[in-house]
Amino acid sequence: MSLRVAPDLLEQAQNGKVSDEAFIDCIRTSLPYAWDMVTGLVNELRNGTAESAQNVEVPPDDEAWGQMFRMMASDSMRNAIQRHFGVQLAFQNCCKAAVFKPDAVEAYERFISPEAQLLNQDPTLINC
Structure with missing residues (x-):
């Protein structure tokens, strides 16, 4: 299961009224590794002058990899996180996630290009 959903939150979802918060x-509580990684990137982006902040650290274990995959594979989670932080998320694989300033369209387009995906491949990360 990707998220640990409290009974009251499940009831809210059944009634069609779940807030972004x-x-x-x-x-945040279900995927702490993924949340901390994204939060760190957002802080790096906000504290710097670059158009993006990119993670290059390999997740330490299968659980952390799974958290990254679950977070980034879900449109609803990515969209909520983007709204929450006011950034654009992008994902090439479990250890290459990035956050972009909303106006960094060219940098974002380069990151999500086929060329960038191919250049990001590393034979030592076969399970990635």
Whole structure:
């Protein structure tokens, strides 16, 4: 299961009324490795002058890899996180995630290009 959903949050979802704040809290507590990685990138982006901040650290174990995959593979989670932080998320693989300033369109397009994906491949990360 990708998220640990509290009974009250499940009831809210069944009634069609889940706030972004409640959903973000569920993501944060269910996927702590992925959340901390994205939060660190957002802080790096906000404290610097670059158009993006990119993670290059390999997740330490299968659980951390799974968290990254679950977070980034979910449109609803990515969209909520983007709204929460006011950034654009991008993902090439479990150890190459990035956050972009909203106006960094060219940098974002380069990052998500086929060329960038191919250049990011590393034979030592076969399980990635």
